[in-house]
Amino acid sequence: MEPEVDRIAQPWGGRTPxxxxxxxxxxxxxxxxxxVGTESVEHWAQSASLLHSNGDAMDIxxxxxxxxxVRGRSGDRVNRGRxxxxxxxxxxxxxxxxxxxxxxxxxxxxxxxxxxxxxMARVVAEAQHLLRERGPGSIGFYxxxxxxxxEYYTLTVIARAGIGTNxxxxxxxxxxxxxxxxLKETFGSDGQPGSYTDVDHADVIALFGHNMAETQPVLWMRxxxxxxxxxxxxxxxxxxxxxxxxxxxxVHLAPRSGTNVALLNALLHEVIRTGRIDRDFVADRTVGFxxxxxxxxxxxxxWAAGICDVPAADIERAAEILGxxxxxxxxxxxxxxxSHQATAAACQVNNLQLIRGMLGRPGCGVLQxxxxxxxxxxxxxxxxxxxxxxxxxxxxxxVADLAKVWNVEPSRIPHYGPPTPAxxxxxxxxxxxxxxxxxxxxxxxxSLPELHRIRDxxxxxxxxxxxxxxxxTETAQLADVVLPAATWGEKTGxxxxxDRTVHLSEKAVDPPGEARPDLDILLDFARRxxxxxxxxxxxxxxxxxxxxFEAWKxxxxxxxxxxxxxxxxxxxxxxxxxxxxxxxxxxGTERLYTDGITWAGADDCETYGKDLxxxxxxxxxxxxxxxxxxxxxxxAAEYLPPHEDTGEEYPLQLNTGRTLYHFHTRxxxxxxxxxxxxxxxxxxELSAGEAQRHGVAEGDLVExxxxxxxxxxxxxxxxxxxxxxxxxxxxxxWDTPEGHRPGRTGGRAANETTISxxxxxxxxxxxxAAAARLTLVERADGAVSPAPTTTASAPVDxxxxxxxxxxxxxxxxxxxxxxxxxxx
Amino acid sequence: MSGASITLQALHDGERRLEHDLLVVARRHRADxxxxxxxxxxxxxxxxxxxxxxxxxxxxxxxxxxxxxxxxPGLMAAVREKAAEALGRRSEIGLLLxxxxxxxxxxxxxxxxxxxxxxxxxxATDDSRLLxxxxxxxxxxxxxxxxxxxxxxxxxxxxxGSV
Numbered sequence: 013m014e015p016e017v018d019r020i021a022q023p024w025g026g027r028t029p030x031x032x033x034x035x036x037x038x039x040x041x042x043x044x045x046x047x048v049g050t051e052s053v054e055h056w057a058q059s060a061s062l063l064h065s066n067g068d069a070m071d072i073x074x075x076x077x078x079x080x081x082v083r084g085r086s087g088d089r090v091n092r093g094r095x096x097x098x099x100x101x102x103x104x105x106x107x108x109x110x111x112x113x114x115x116x117x118x119x120x121x122x123x124x125x126x127x128x129x130x131x132m133a134r135v136v137a138e139a140q141h142l143l144r145e146r147g148p149g150s151i152g153f154y155x156x157x158x159x160x161x162x163e164y165y166t167l168t169v170i171a172r173a174g175i176g177t178n179x180x181x182x183x184x185x186x187x188x189x190x191x192x193x194x195l196k197e198t199f200g201s202d203g204q205p206g207s208y209t210d211v212d213h214a215d216v217i218a219l220f221g222h223n224m225a226e227t228q229p230v231l232w233m234r235x236x237x238x239x240x241x242x243x244x245x246x247x248x249x250x251x252x253x254x255x256x257x258x259x260x261x262x263v264h265l266a267p268r269s270g271t272n273v274a275l276l277n278a279l280l281h282e283v284i285r286t287g288r289i290d291r292d293f294v295a296d297r298t299v300g301f302x303x304x305x306x307x308x309x310x311x312x313x314x315w316a317a318g319i320c321d322v323p324a325a326d327i328e329r330a331a332e333i334l335g336x337x338x339x340x341x342x343x344x345x346x347x348x349x350x351s352h353q354a355t356a357a358a359c360q361v362n363n364l365q366l367i368r369g370m371l372g373r374p375g376c377g378v379l380q381x382x383x384x385x386x387x388x389x390x391x392x393x394x395x396x397x398x399x400x401x402x403x404x405x406x407x408x409x410x411v412a413d414l415a416k417v418w419n420v421e422p423s424r425i426p427h428y429g430p431p432t433p434a435x436x437x438x439x440x441x442x443x444x445x446x447x448x449x450x451x452x453x454x455x456x457x458x459s460l461p462e463l464h465r466i467r468d469x470x471x472x473x474x475x476x477x478x479x480x481x482x483x484x485t486e487t488a489q490l491a492d493v494v495l496p497a498a499t500w501g502e503k504t505g506x507x508x509x510x511d512r513t514v515h516l517s518e519k520a521v522d523p524p525g526e527a528r529p530d531l532d533i534l535l536d537f538a539r540r541x542x543x544x545x546x547x548x549x550x551x552x553x554x555x556x557x558x559x560x561f562e563a564w565k566x567x568x569x570x571x572x573x574x575x576x577x578x579x580x581x582x583x584x585x586x587x588x589x590x591x592x593x594x595x596x597x598x599x600g601t602e603r604l605y606t607d608g609i610t611w612a613g614a615d616d617c618e619t620y621g622k623d624l625x626x627x628x629x630x631x632x633x634x635x636x637x638x639x640x641x642x643x644x645x646x647x648a649a650e651y652l653p654p655h656e657d658t659g660e661e662y663p664l665q666l667n668t669g670r671t672l673y674h675f676h677t678r679x680x681x682x683x684x685x686x687x688x689x690x691x692x693x694x695x696x697e698l699s700a701g702e703a704q705r706h707g708v709a710e711g712d713l714v715e716x717x718x719x720x721x722x723x724x725x726x727x728x729x730x731x732x733x734x735x736x737x738x739x740x741x742x743x744x745x746w747d748t749p750e751g752h753r754p755g756r757t758g759g760r761a762a763n764e765t766t767i768s769x770x771x772x773x774x775x776x777x778x779x780x781a782a783a784a785r786l787t788l789v790e791r792a793d794g795a796v797s798p799a800p801t802t803t804a805s806a807p808v809d810x811x812x813x814x815x816x817x818x819x820x821x822x823x824x825x826x827x828x829x830x831x832x833x834x835x836x
Numbered sequence: 837m838s839g840a841s842i843t844l845q846a847l848h849d850g851e852r853r854l855e856h857d858l859l860v861v862a863r864r865h866r867a868d869x870x871x872x873x874x875x876x877x878x879x880x881x882x883x884x885x886x887x888x889x890x891x892x893x894x895x896x897x898x899x900x901x902x903x904x905x906x907x908x909p910g911l912m913a914a915v916r917e918k919a920a921e922a923l924g925r926r927s928e929i930g931l932l933l934x935x936x937x938x939x940x941x942x943x944x945x946x947x948x949x950x951x952x953x954x955x956x957x958x959x960a961t962d963d964s965r966l967l968x969x970x971x972x973x974x975x976x977x978x979x980x981x982x983x984x985x986x987x988x989x990x991x992x993x994x995x996x997g998s999v
Contacts, residue, residue: 149997178993429990439868443930445998626874628982629989652880655873768869775870 013039016825019097020690020818023672023802024225024233025826031242033213036234040093043100043824044073044081053080057520058584060090060507062158062500063098063675065188065382066228067509069588070095072103072501072520079103079501079521088587090208090513096229098675100824101687103501105680106521111482112496113525123484123494128526128536131493135450136540138476142448143175148426152179152437152446155395156453157187157384158676160505160517162560163530164386164395165567166552167452170534172394173418174543174551178426179446180397182390183454183676185434186777187383190349192391192398193774194358194380196619197647198366200612200639201402202391203572205365205604206341206377207590208511211235211245213375216337218248220361221272221347222381225256226672226803228510232256248330250275251347252667253697253738254731255804263330266733267320269665269780270352270654275327276360277651278316281308282331283367290369297609298366299639300646307648319651321733339375340368346383346669350780355773356624356649363646372606379510384676386507392573393564397431400564401571402611402618405430406632409615417567419545430629433775434460435768442469450478452530453497457486457752458677458744461766461777462720467753480533483679486744486752497530498523504557505531506583512590512601514575516583531557572604572611605644613642624649627772654781656767658735662718662783664702665736668762669780672803674742682747686822693798694725694760697738698786700808703729710812711792718784721764724757726792728799729808737786739765741779840966841896843954848889848900850947854980855882857943861936868933871987875940878983881976882947892969930995934988941984948977 013026019041028037044050056071069088073081082103086093115131116123142150153171155164164182171180192202199205211217211234225232238244239260249261250272258264267275283289284305294301313324313331320327334340342365348357362378370376382388394400403410405427415422432440438460440446449470460466470477470490479491488494502523508514523529535555543551554560558580568575568591577593577600590600604610611617620635622628624647630638639645658665673690674681681687696716698706708714712727716737723739732738739762745752754760767782799805800816807813837845858879866872890900951974958966 147997149994429993432994435869440994440998442867443998445930445994623979623982626878626979626983626986627870628979628986652877655876769873770870772870772874 013826013828015827016823018818018822019100019824020673020686020816020822021802023097023229024236025094027240028237028828029240030237032215032238036092036212036237037828038086038092039826039828040084040086041095041100041824041826042081042083046821048075048080055520056083057501057518058085059501059517059520060509060515060588061096061099062385063102063680064096064228065384065387065510066090066230067385067513067515067588068095068099068230069515070099074520077521079106090509090588091230094230094233097673098681098687101684101822102675102680104685105683106499106501108483108683110484111524111527112484112494113527115496115526116494118492123491131495132536132540135478135493135537138448139175139541146447148176149179150445150447151175151177152432152441152449154434154437154449154451154454154456155182155390157182157184157382157387157390158453159386159530160503160507160557161386161389161393161564162505162557163534164389164393165400165564166531166534166560168394168400169418169552170538170543172425173420174538174541176424176426178397178429179432179437179440180395181432181434181437182387182396183434183456183459184384184387184390184396185775186459186779187346188387188391189396189776190354190358190771190774191344191380191382193355194362197355197359197621197624197645197773198362199605199609199644200617200619200642201572202618203402203604203611204379204510204512205371206379206511207602208234209602210341210375210377211238214245214339214341215375216248216333216340217245218334218340218342219257220250220342220344221349221351222343222345223251223253223255223257223804224343226670227345227383228381229672246333248333252733252736253804254806262333263326265322265326265330267322269667269736271320271651272348272351272357273353273360273649274311274316274319274651275322276357276364277308277311278313278327279331279334280304280360280363280367281311282313282328283335283364284308286335288335289367293369294367298644298646300648301367304363304646304648307650334364337368337370339373340365340370341375341377341379343379343381345381347780349776350778352654352778352781353649353652354771354776354778359624359647359649366644366646372603377603382510385509388508388510388512392508392568397433398618401568402573403571404618406620407615418551419547419549420551421546433770435770435775435777438466438469441475444474447474448476450480451487452480455485455487455677455679455744457490458761458763459741461763461779462768463761463763464721465768480530484746485677485679486746489752495533496525496527497533498527502527503529503531506561506580508591513588514578514583514591515588516580531560609642609644612639612644614639616642621645622773624773625652655769656781656783658783662785664784664786666716666718666765666782666784667736667738667780668741668766669738671740671742671800671805673800674740676742677744678742679746686818690816690818691740691798691800694723694740694743694762695728695797695799695805696725696786697728697730697732697799697805699732699734700729701734703727706786708786708788709792710807710809711795711797713789713795715758715787715789716765716784717787718765718767718782720767721759723759723762723764724789726795726797728797728805729812730805731808737784838896839957840963841893841898843950843957844889844893844896844898845900847947847950847954848886848893850943850950851882851885851889854940854943854947855879855886857940858882861940864936865933871933874983878980881980885973885976888969888973892965895965928999930991931999934992934995937984937988941981941988944977944980944984948974948981951977
């Protein structure tokens with residue numbers, strides 16, 4: 013392994029092969045600013061990554077009061093010292109010259125600087141006026157998957173018991189809502205069953221709509237190291253694009269968009285037909301097998317081949333590998349969660365694990381993944397609108413229990429209906445029944461579907477919008493009040509990754525100007541609003557991150573996500589720890605459901621379930637009758653044709669998604685030079701055959717249009733399936749002259765084109781579900797498509813574009829042994 | 837006409853009416869995206885039910901294979917269509933949505949009761965053809981009812997509270 017490597021050109025770094033069942037060797041990655049040596053680092057502050065959901069543990073290097081670099085933590089269970097490109101380079105965005113440093117308020121149509129007292133007084137006056145005149149239902153909160161646990165919990169208490177509104181959600185609705193919902197539908201309650209260490213033991217890893225190499229590059233390094241070692245696993249990949257995962261897979265299935273349920277039903281059909289089921293496990297741990305078997309009885313590979321446009325023989329081969337696995341790990345991400353029938357499809361992956369008895373043992377797990385670093389906490393703490401601690405809003409005892417924790421009357425916590433999901437919050441704002449929207453740490457003016465509509469909603473005179481962020485994002489430019497927030501490295505708090513590992517992230521440096529931690533902003537709001545509990549004491553009795561963490565522990569006590577064995581001090585040094593962590597399990601819990609299904613009983617479960625087609629609720633009595641012994645529920649689902657299908661006018665399926673080098677709407681990664689240069693501009697992808705049919709070629713400027721809007725970008729010809737066009741969704745307008753909307757050269761944000769449609773069960777927007785047309789704008793004439801060559805966007809013709817490299821600015825260190833003075 | 841053919845005729849009318857009404861509501865409330873998409877999905881069930889009923893009816897001397905004529909919007913529906921256009925972004929559009937969901941629920945409920953009657957008759961007369969038909973279709977009618985009920989429960993606090 014070379015000691016230094018260009019981590020833009022080689023995103024996954026060097027290999028440290030290991031054999032099945034062995035521990036993953038350490039490899040410590042580090043990157044320091046040019047001219048900074050380790051000896052000039054004054055202080056290392058412990059943290060973990062904030063630009064994806066993997067939770068890579070790292071230390072932040074500080075010199076002269078500034079962040080100067082990062083180094084992976086070799087002792088951590090998640091990454092064993094490794095860092096991905098966004099971990100290595102993303103921190104530079106903290107120092108961007110255009111950070112917000114004072115609050116802003118709209119005066120005469122323009123945002124002008126003001127002091128904190130003026131801004132907060134305005135926010136409080138508006139909230140109090142609305143509460144008086146229109147009631148709590150006129151106020152909504154839309155947060156993120158990037159704050160810390162302590163901040164989400166505080167926000168939840170403010171929204172639910174302070175204001176008393178049901179309108180609270182996170183942008184986690186876009187990334188992880190289906191993961192949470194699929195776990196609830198199958199296991200009764202949210203909670204990731206598996207562990208990243210299942211990669212060490214599995215002989216088959218199946219990735220469903222999960223481009224792990226780009227979304228969780230460090231987890232992919234773990235898979236790559238297994239592939240290079242003795243007794244490597246076989247990979248099964250379901251993805252319409254030629255991802256790095258697909259290139260290493262034993263079987264790659266590239267189905268039409270919107271057909272995941274058909275494909276999965278055929279795989280289940282084959283596994284059942286060939287008798288590869290664990291009958292004892294099914295009898296002991298599940299209900300619903302007969303219904304599932306009946307549902308998939310006619311779903312032969314031949315039937316699915318017609319719907320999915322995948323060869324029946326490939327489906328049979330995939331089923332053969334899944335059916336023959338000794339230790340099967342399945343992972344799921346946006347290819348399922350943002351596609352038609354999202355929850356129904358994600359549940360079928362759970363079903364596959366369950367009928368094969370692959371749960372609760374090393375190598376036998378399911379990872380319903382997240383997109384964002386702290387999305388898990390949004391779910392646990394209730395900032396996605398669910399009741400905190402995976403409590404069931406339809407169970408009066410759960411509500412009473414929560415009311416006791418908060419010392420309020422149960423009636424103070426709205427629980428007459430489900431929480432309002434993000435897209436419905438925007439609909440209520442469009443109708444005028446929500447008049448105040450507080451948006452923290454997210455950028456809906458780029459990330460939500462059908463952007464012209466979202467801009468219209470946010471631009472309404474009658475809607476009072478508060479935006480809390482680091483930069484003047486597209487959304488902030490439409491706000492009435494902008495609050496400058498501190499970010500990762502500038503505040504302390506805990507957060508939890510996709511495999512339940514809790515990390516502490518310490519403050520390394522001061523925030524710029526007057527920017528404040530989100531927790532401080534929320535506590536200030538609560539104090540000014542004068543929220544009280546039922547005895548007249550303050551509703552929120554905490555004052556900083558450690559005391560907020562202690563309050564959350566009490567709320568989590570006895571719940572599936574029990575944090576009572578953790579403290580900030582306990583998380584300092586050493587490795588992250590997986591919840592539940594209690595007095596009985598002081599070192600945390602590697603896998604859930606090792607001794608049976610624990611939270612699916614009618615009295616314990618987080619939901620009684622929903623109809624997988626309509627989203628209609630199932631009643632408590634029905635659930636109790638269906639599942640009297642609290643087992644896992646095999647939820648069967650029929651395939652439904654997609655809502656927006658291709659036709660003459662819009663002949664292509666539109667797929668939107670991510671690239672390795674950017675995160676969300678690029679607010680940070682676009683401000684990190686190496687990452688920005690690696691993927692500087694939007695592009696479009698087509699297959700060679702499709703390009704020929706359309707008369708377009710590599711590098712041509714093309715327009716991708718749907719009935720809702722259009723995007724222009726240069727074309728990349730890849731191995732994507734025929735009939736599909738792909739657009740990366742990261743690009744917006746903050747770095748264009750127009751600032752927050754398309755200019756004369758056309759749209760840049762993929763969500764100009766996407767459809768307002770969401771999964772009726774998880775309410776996750778279906779950003780991979782539209783039909784589009786592609787037209788030529790101008791010939792390449794020597795211009796090159798800006799798409800990276802190192803990823804799923806790699807050109808079919810290797811000479812079509814210069815290889816993506818980072819040069820000397822992107823050279824990072826990697827070393828197989830922990831460095832001297834690592835302290836562990 | 838026998839009890840079976842009377843019930844099949846009524847069910848056929850009821851399923852066709854529900855399909856039509858679901859599609860009208862889907863169109864009218866296209867800015868309420870979940871209603872729009874799910875109403876279109878579950879309209880397909882009623883469409884399939886009507887076809888299955890027509891096929892079964894042949895065995896009872898009943899010809900339901902006539903053209904899929906448009907039952908036509910009722911007077912109230914026409915008024916609402918106009919009102920929905922006029923209201924646009926106003927909050928009163930929410931009231932219209934609630935009324936439409938109530939009507940859908942009642943139509944589905946009527947169909948459900950008729951499926952119940954058909955299933956009872958089938959059991960009493962040991963008619964496996966009718967029993968199979970009711971067993972295949974009735975659960976989906978119940979799901980249509982649950983969906984409209986869930987939507988009404990979810991939306992009414994906000995839509996009524998803001999009028």
